[in-house]
Amino acid sequence: MPESRIYMDWNATAPLLPEARDAFLSALGAVGNPSSVHGEGREVRGLIESARRDVAALCGAQASSVIFTSGATEAANMVLTPDFRMGRTPLKLGKLYVSAIEHPAVREGGRFARENVCEVPVTGDGVVDCAALESLLSAHDRQTGLPIVAGGV
Incomplete structure (x- = not known):
């Protein structure tokens, strides 16, 4: 075989x-x-x-x-910020959720404090555990800001 x-x-x-x-x-x-x-x-x-x-x-x-960057780290640092804006409207993002096998530049969370980056487990096949993600998002405290899910989750 x-x-x-x-x-x-x-x-x-x-x-x-x-x-x-x-x-x-x-x-x-x-x-x-x-x-x-x-x-x-x-x-x-x-x-x-x-x-x-x-x-x-x-x-x-x-x-x-469409914005071109030199690579993943530059792109993650540009986009992964708790001070995101949608046009002129600021959006407060409280926590970043990323898969356990995501690129290190994304896993590090860009400009999110380490305690505000939450790792989402994956299955043995490398696929995001959707039930775990759903549970994490259900428990998210929106008073701290909106959740953001990044990467291949």
């Missing part, structure tokens, strides 16, 4: 779709600062804005809502 494996090390890398790999390799040939007004800069800015529109279309969002 052949050994079967499940790849679960998505912390550092994830398999690319062939289309994503092709787009990445194509973009590597472009030279220019996307903030510059010269032709090369405008060309690179066009590639970025095209990618932004493509990502937005994949998730039904406005292109202006």
